[in-house]
Amino acid sequence: MKGLLIKDFKLMKGQKNFFLAIVAIALAMITLSPGTSxxxxxxGFVGSLFSLSSISYDEFDNGNAFLFSLPITRKEYxxxxxxxxxxxxxxxxxxxxxxxFxxxxxxxxxxxxxxxxxxxTLLPVILLLLSIMLPFVLKFGGEKGRIAILGMMGFLFVAGILFTKIAEYMKIDFYPLAKRLSQIDPHVYILFFLFLAITALAVSCLVSQSILNKKEF
Structure with a gap:
C-alpha cells in the first residue's frame, strides 16, 4: 500500500499548480472577508477530492489492468x-x-x-463525503461516478423537501427538539458525528472492496 500512496502523492504533485490556485482562492476570500472560516x-473539501481524481488517473488508458498485474491486492487498492x-x-x-487562524x-x-x-465539525463531514463518493467512483468510474453522485445528491435534496412538506402537512413541530438539542455541548455533537462518520467510512470501505472484487479489467 505504501507504493500506491507514493504513486498518488506523486500524481498529486503533478497537480501542484491546481492546488496552488485553490490556496490562492482561499487566501483571496479570507482577505476579502476576514474572520470567516x-x-x-x-x-478541506477540495483536498479530499484528490482521491477521486487519482482513481480517474488509474483508469486512464486501461491503467488498472497494468496496475493489478503488480503484486497488490484489490483490498489494498x-x-x-x-x-x-x-x-x-x-x-x-x-x-x-x-x-x-x-x-x-x-x-x-x-x-x-x-x-x-x-x-x-467539518472533519466528520469530509469523512462522510468520502464514504459516499468513493464507492460510486469505484463502481461507475471517474466520469460516470460523478454523474451518479450528482444524481444521488439530487435525490436526497428532493427527499429532504418532501420530508419537510410531509412534516408541515402533518403539523409536526421540530422546534422543541431543535431547542433541546441546541442546549447540548457542541463537543458532544462533534464526537458523536465523528463516530458516525468513521463507522460510515468503515462500511463504505467494505462496500468498495466488494465492488472492486466484482470488476473485471
Missing part, C-alpha cells in the same frame, strides 16, 4: 484510496485552519473558538 471548508482521501482531507483541513490573529476579526469548532 471559508478557507477551512473550501480547502481500496484501503489506499480511503487512506489517501483521508490524509488529503485532513491535511487540507489543517491548512485551511492555519490560514483562518493567522487571518484572525492579524486582522483581529473572528472568533478562534468558533473557528476550531468549525474545523472539528
Amino acid at each position: 471559508f478557507a477551512i471548508g473550501f480547502l 481500496v484501503l489506499e484510496k480511503y487512506t489517501f482521501g483521508v490524509l488529503c482531507g485532513i491535511a487540507s483541513l489543517f491548512l485551511g485552519t492555519l490560514i483562518s 493567522f487571518s484572525i490573529l492579524i486582522t483581529d476579526k473572528g472568533n478562534l473558538r468558533e473557528m476550531f469548532l468549525t474545523a472539528c
Whole structure:
C-alpha cells in the first residue's frame, strides 16, 4: 500500500499548480472577508477530492489492468484510496485552519473558538463525503461516478423537501427538539458525528472492496 500512496502523492504533485490556485482562492476570500472560516471548508473539501481524481488517473488508458498485474491486492487498492482521501482531507483541513487562524490573529476579526469548532465539525463531514463518493467512483468510474453522485445528491435534496412538506402537512413541530438539542455541548455533537462518520467510512470501505472484487479489467 505504501507504493500506491507514493504513486498518488506523486500524481498529486503533478497537480501542484491546481492546488496552488485553490490556496490562492482561499487566501483571496479570507482577505476579502476576514474572520470567516471559508478557507477551512473550501480547502478541506477540495483536498479530499484528490482521491477521486487519482482513481480517474488509474483508469486512464486501461491503467488498472497494468496496475493489478503488480503484486497488490484489490483490498489494498481500496484501503489506499480511503487512506489517501483521508490524509488529503485532513491535511487540507489543517491548512485551511492555519490560514483562518493567522487571518484572525492579524486582522483581529473572528472568533478562534468558533473557528476550531468549525474545523472539528467539518472533519466528520469530509469523512462522510468520502464514504459516499468513493464507492460510486469505484463502481461507475471517474466520469460516470460523478454523474451518479450528482444524481444521488439530487435525490436526497428532493427527499429532504418532501420530508419537510410531509412534516408541515402533518403539523409536526421540530422546534422543541431543535431547542433541546441546541442546549447540548457542541463537543458532544462533534464526537458523536465523528463516530458516525468513521463507522460510515468503515462500511463504505467494505462496500468498495466488494465492488472492486466484482470488476473485471
